[in-house]
Amino acid sequence: MSDVFTGGSMGSCPMPITEHSTIQLSHGSGGKMMNDLISNLFVWAFDNPTLKEMNDQAIIELNGSRLAFSTDSFVVDPLFFPGGDIGDLAVNGTVNDVAMSGAKPLFLSAGFIIEEGFSLTELKKIVESMQLAARKAGIAIVTGDTKVVNKGKGDKVFINTAGIGLIEHDYKIGASQIQPGDAVLLSGSIADHGITILSQREGLSFDTPVESDTAALHELIQEILRAGGRAVRAMRDPTRGGLASALNEYAESAKVGIRISEDRIPVNKSVAGACEMLGIDPLHVANEGKLIAIVAREKAESVLRAMRAHPLGIESSIIGDTTNEDPGMVSMKTKFGAWRIVDMLVGEQLPRIC
Numbered sequence: 001m002s003d004v005f006t007g008g009s010m011g012s013c014p015m016p017i018t019e020h021s022t023i024q025l026s027h028g029s030g031g032k033m034m035n036d037l038i039s040n041l042f043v044w045a046f047d048n049p050t051l052k053e054m055n056d057q058a059i060i061e062l063n064g065s066r067l068a069f070s071t072d073s074f075v076v077d078p079l080f081f082p083g084g085d086i087g088d089l090a091v092n093g094t095v096n097d098v099a100m101s102g103a104k105p106l107f108l109s110a111g112f113i114i115e116e117g118f119s120l121t122e123l124k125k126i127v128e129s130m131q132l133a134a135r136k137a138g139i140a141i142v143t144g145d146t147k148v149v150n151k152g153k154g155d156k157v158f159i160n161t162a163g164i165g166l167i168e169h170d171y172k173i174g175a176s177q178i179q180p181g182d183a184v185l186l187s188g189s190i191a192d193h194g195i196t197i198l199s200q201r202e203g204l205s206f207d208t209p210v211e212s213d214t215a216a217l218h219e220l221i222q223e224i225l226r227a228g229g230r231a232v233r234a235m236r237d238p239t240r241g242g243l244a245s246a247l248n249e250y251a252e253s254a255k256v257g258i259r260i261s262e263d264r265i266p267v268n269k270s271v272a273g274a275c276e277m278l279g280i281d282p283l284h285v286a287n288e289g290k291l292i293a294i295v296a297r298e299k300a301e302s303v304l305r306a307m308r309a310h311p312l313g314i315e316s317s318i319i320g321d322t323t324n325e326d327p328g329m330v331s332m333k334t335k336f337g338a339w340r341i342v343d344m345l346v347g348e349q350l351p352r353i354c
Contacts, residue, residue, distance in 0.1 A: 030240025030286070031345030035249065054253060055174045056097040056236055059167065068103035070094055071162035077352040079126065079156060081200050083192075083211030086159060087129030089288060089354060092216045093239070094163040095137045099218035100235045100291070102173050102225050103165030105137060110144040110161055115154035123157065137216040139163075169225065177233040178254035180324040183300035185293040187220065187307055188213070188315035189266040190243050194285035195274050197353055206270035215289035220312045224293055227306035231299035237291050239354055241345045244283040246292055247330045248344045255327045260320030260342070262334050283332075284345040286353045294322065 026033040043051060050058045057070035074090040084092075091108065098105045110130065114123065134141050192213040199210055217237065225232055234254075238246035243265070251258045267275075267282050275282045289312065295303050300318055307313035320332075330342040 026346075028240070030242070030245050031284070032343075033346070034241070035245070035344065053174055053176065054249070055234075056100045057103070057165075059101060059174075066103075066167040068098045068101040068105075068165040068167055069163070070097035071160065072097060073158060073160045074354060075155070075158050075352050076197065076354050077155070078197070078200050079122065081196055081212055082209065083196060084214040084288075085126060085129050086157065087126035088133035089212075089214050090159040090161045091130050091133035091137065091139075091141075092214050093288065093354065094161040095139065095216045095218055096237045096291070098163040098165040099216075099221045100173075100237060101165070101167060102169055102171060102221060102232070102235075103167045104222075105139050105163055105165040105216075105218055107164045108134065108139055108141045108161050109163075110141050110159065112144070112146045113154060113158040113160075114146065114148050115156055116148055116151040118156050126157065126159075133216065137218065171225070171230050171232065173232060173234055175234050175250050175253035178250060178256055178294050178322060179233065179296075180256050180322050181297055182233055182294050182322045183297050183318050184247070184258060184260060184320040184322065185295060185300065185304060185307065186243070186265065186317055186319045187217070187291045187293075187313045188289075189268045189271070190238070190287055190290060191267060191271045191275060191282035191285035193288040194242070194353055195271045197286075198278070199274065204274065206274065208268070208270045210268070210270050210274070213287060213289035215312055217289065217291055217312060220291070220307065220310045223306045223310050223313075224295075224303055228293075228295050228299045228303040231296035232303070233294040233296065235291055235293045237289075238287050240286050242282070242284045242286055243292070244281070244330065244342050245344045247342065250292075250294065251322075251330050252328045254322070257323040257326035257328070258320060258330045259323060260330070260332045262332055264317045264319040266315045266317060283342060288354060297321070
């Protein structure tokens with residue numbers, strides 16, 4: 001069935017025409033169903049110019065200053081995994097969403113929904129992890145909230161964080177700035193986080209250990225801005241839905257085609273092997289410490305050098321470009337020289353991933 005909207009008025013809320021009358025796990029996957037739900041319901045209901053930008057954060061002007069504001073919720077399972085836990089994931093994830101505008105992250109809130117019977121020892125570990133991550137990022141957690149739900153009515157602990165940052169430049173960064181002929185840069189290997197979570201759930205082991213890439217990227221972003229300035233069109237961290245969904249969102253929003261090359265996209269050997277064994281496309285797997293930067297072609301090499309000089313960008317690569325051909329479509333040249341369409345994730349690949 002079609003996923004288009006029926007007509008509606010302010011007296012009745014339009015709903016997507018799908019085969020589902022209830023919320024599915026796929027509505028939170030970061031792929032097509034989540035994109036449709038957000039665009040067709042939430043954006044419709046809360047319609048305003050700031051929201052319509054559909055970036056990782058809202059840009060708000062207040063008394064002559066520009067602020068970046070973002071919020072995110074974290075429901076990862078398991079709570080603790082190689083390379084991190086739900087605590088540093090919550091801090092880093094919101095720091096990154098704020099920073100993708102080029103803002104300096106300053107303050108976070110933290111809201112906890114805790115299930116009755118959850119271990120205080122584990123809660124303390126999570127809070128200490130958040131404390132350390134905030135200190136590393138140079139931000140303060142300044143307010144929050146705690147709710148406890150009856151045993152069996154939650155799943156251990158969920159965390160919501162909201163962040164505010166100060167934009168100290170006068171550039172406009174976002175999907176609306178992307179133009180045909182721009183370069184697409186990626187800061188490193190993909191799918192590390194998603195495969196780490198999956199391996200913990202399924203008891204998979206690898207010759208080379210796999211770890212989540214969770215990290216705060218704000219310092220890397222400042223290096224990108226120093227090297228690229230106004231040539232930096234847009235930045236995004238490809239979390240749920242992976243690289244494929246993030247690029248498709250850009251292609252659709254900017255009305256450009258995006259072409260990438262498979263042999264330029266780094267994937268760690270163990271991660272690639274796991275994806276092949278499980279029949280998973282690494283382009284659809286979540287990342288928590290990588291970013292995509294769309295940069296004007298004339299500054300792409302300068303930005304690439306700056307990214308590779310930073311510890312979190314050593315594996316950076318120019319993976320493709322934007323074009324005025326096939327607007328709204330992402331295509332990839334495979335290692336065999338053929339071209340294939342790269343679509344958004346459809347369905348639920350890995351629930352409770354972040």
